[in-house]
Amino acid sequence: MTARENSELILHKTQMATGRDKWIGHLAMMLFAALIAGSFSIGHLAIPHIGPAALNAVRFIIACVILGFGILVILRRAPRFPPNLLHMLILGILMAAYFILMFSALKITSPVSTGAVFTLVPFMSALFGWMFLGQITRPTVFVSLIIAAIGSIWMIFRGDINALLSFDVGRGELIFFVGCACHAAYAPLVKKYNPGMPVVEFTFWTLVSIAICLIIYGFDEIRNTAWLELPQIVWWAIAYLSVFATAITFFLVQFASMRLHATKVLSYGYMTPGVIIMIEGLIGHGWASRSVGLGALITIAGLIFLALAPDG
16 A cells, blocks of 8 residues: 555545544434433422522532542543633633523523523524634534524424514523523633543533532522422432533533534534423423424424534
8 A cells, every 4th residue: 555545544534533523422412402401391390499509509519429430430530630720710600600690580581581592502602613713604504503593493482473573682581691602602612621631521620610600609598498308309300400411411512512513512402492392292291282393393404404514
């Protein structure tokens, strides 16, 4: 084999590995959307019995313990201390702010309105991806985002044009918009700030940073919570949120962020309404109408188009 043929073979194998990594990244984000969707149903049952700051703080503390133990098993050593504490603090503040602002917004506005605002996250992530990483979003990616967003909005408003037209931007929506901006900035910064640490290890320190921020913010609420008197559903919710909707989902986001364009990573949030509708139907809360099902199909079509579109 000539030197040129050998170089072409190496390049071909590298391209195949890159393509495989990208599809693994897409599968990771599909799993992410499914796990996040499950948190809405179980979280809805628990939130009447516990404050949002206390719930989120304890879920992140438990997630840190679980992931720290996982690192001991997987890497056979304690987590290495991150080289840049400021970077970890920034990531922690961004995601803590997202959770705090989300619950603050839900106190004064409806889940439908916040769901509509959330559809702006992928577009904001495209802006932050350009600002932080120099990533340029191609027109095909924007078209697929718009298709997925239309399907997601259609599901959120249950296929009711009048409900969509009556959407009023108020204080709650503006509060959640700031939270969504924090969420959108998170994905590209993960790729920018990871110094080459294993994803599971970098995820651990990110969770620690978020937990510290939440504890500081919700200290009084945590202290005043009657932990021994909480009903069983709260502890089931905390278990699910800690393991599946925190430790695993944050790992999946960081895993995918190292392989996919930032815009593509957060676009999988559009899958959440459709998966929630499916979960609610399976647990006996009723199935959505055909009109809403059509919105789910539009979203899936947009995401497939997005997955096939070139990066950048």
